[in-house]
Structures are given as structure tokens and as C-alpha cells.
Amino acid sequence: MDCRNQRAKVRTERVKRNGGSHTSAEWKLLLPNSPTCAICAKRWSEIPTHPDPRYKHTWTKGHKVSIYHGGSGEISNIQVECNQCNFKKNAGAFGTKPPKITKPIAEHKETNTVTTLQETISRKFSFILNNGTEIFPVQMKRRSTGAIAFRVSPGGKGANTLEASEEVNEKTMARKVIVEGYAVRCKSLDGNTNGLYKHGHRSVREIR
Ligand SMILES: [Zn+2]
Structure with a gap:
């Protein structure tokens, strides 16, 4: 062929x-x-x-x-x-390599991240990672509806997708994550660490 x-x-x-x-x-x-x-x-x-x-x-x-x-x-x-x-x-x-994200999109994303960090992190608790980085639960804006909420999921494969996750308020988020062991999208204050974390995640040292 x-x-x-x-x-x-x-x-x-x-x-x-x-x-x-x-x-x-x-x-x-x-x-x-x-x-x-x-x-x-x-x-x-x-x-x-x-x-x-x-x-x-x-x-x-x-x-x-x-x-x-x-x-x-x-x-x-x-x-x-x-x-x-x-x-x-x-x-x-x-091409053989995945296409690069074009620069304007990347810059736009960065701007959004800063806004997100200022406006929508939760100070209720934080995770301390093994490398000492402190990360906070962060609210996500769903692009289609503009709704802002914490996104939590039971973890495991495919947990990152919108379908597998629930969008909840801060109180519910804290309960699900701390009591029920759900994963939540987290960010460090400098924005360099960003991902889905849960208590017991191998890179999480403690909940503070
Ligand atoms: Zn054109």
C-alpha cells in the first residue's frame, strides 16, 4: 500500500x-x-x-x-x-511528530491560567508533593457552558475526561477529596505544576 x-x-x-x-x-x-x-x-x-x-x-x-x-x-x-x-x-x-500547539494559543492559555490562579483556587486545603511543591485545588471553566466548578473524579483510567468527572462546589469538593479520596484538578501558585491529584497519589506527601 x-x-x-x-x-x-x-x-x-x-x-x-x-x-x-x-x-x-x-x-x-x-x-x-x-x-x-x-x-x-x-x-x-x-x-x-x-x-x-x-x-x-x-x-x-x-x-x-x-x-x-x-x-x-x-x-x-x-x-x-x-x-x-x-x-x-x-x-x-x-507528519511523524504531533503538531505543535501554535504560539498564540499557548500564550492565551497562560493568560487564562493566571486569572484562574487569582480567582479560583481553593485555600481550604492543599497537597504537598514529594518535591515540596504546594498545590491547591483549582476550579475549571468548562468551555462549552462557561460554568466554573471544581472537577473531581474517582480516579483511575480515563478519570481526566469530562464524562468521568463531576463538577462540584468547594464544600463538596473538599469532602469528596479528603473523605472519599476523589482526585481533583490542582495547581501550584506559580502555575508550573498542574494536574489531577488525590490523597494517596504517589507524588503526594501530605494534605495540609
Ligand atoms: Zn486561512
Whole structure:
């Protein structure tokens, strides 16, 4: 099997695994509502036409969260992208290394973290890690709803996913973590340590 067929096969399997689909009517509705590329924000007329005449338009269908990263085929995950951006994106995804997160996203994330640390850590208790780092339970904002809550989970495999976790207030969080041994998302004040921790986790020395 040649390289291109192999890629197509891998992609088809991913699409199947990721699930979700949209109708051509949904796509046709999205198009007129997308005057610019969702990635570079250029107007379609600003994009050079592709030398290959099979590319009729300067726009194409793209996934917000790529197939490669588990994105679904639901219309909510579909956006209109220019050929150039779409090509760059896929060239990254097909490489041997996982695509790097682009810089603007990383910077944006950092800004959010600072805000999170100022506004939403719990001082009810903290974990001291074996390396001496003190980490505090931190509230998470769910991107889809904007709801802010502590996210706790019983631990174990897949505990990190939204499905396996419960979103609770501070009081419930403290009880679940301290009494019931749930894991909670924690952060150090400098933001360098960030993860799901629980009492009895191998890197946790004590609860303070
Ligand atoms: Zn673009």
C-alpha cells in the first residue's frame, strides 16, 4: 500500500472512531455565514487560487478540533478555512511528530491560567508533593457552558475526561477529596505544576 493510501486509511479509521456527522445542508448553511477564513481571517478573494484546477474554490471544509486530535464530524466542529491554512494544518497532522500547539494559543492559555490562579483556587486545603511543591485545588471553566466548578473524579483510567468527572462546589469538593479520596484538578501558585491529584497519589506527601 502506498503512503497516500495508508494515510487515507488511518484518517478514515479516525473519522469512524471520533464519530459525529453533519449534512450537506448544514455545511451549505455554514458557508454563506463564513465570509473569511476561520484561521487566518482573510477574505476568500484575498486567497490565491490553487494551481490545480480541481480546487474550484479558495475555501474548504475544516475541523476546529482536527480529526487527528479526536475532533468529531458534527457541524459544531466544522468551520470554513482557506486552502492555504487547511493545507498547513494537515501537513502538520500527517507528519511523524504531533503538531505543535501554535504560539498564540499557548500564550492565551497562560493568560487564562493566571486569572484562574487569582480567582479560583481553593485555600481550604492543599497537597504537598514529594518535591515540596504546594498545590491547591483549582476550579475549571468548562468551555462549552462557561460554568466554573471544581472537577473531581474517582480516579483511575480515563478519570481526566469530562464524562468521568463531576463538577462540584468547594464544600463538596473538599469532602469528596479528603473523605472519599476523589482526585481533583490542582495547581501550584506559580502555575508550573498542574494536574489531577488525590490523597494517596504517589507524588503526594501530605494534605495540609
Ligand atoms: Zn486561512
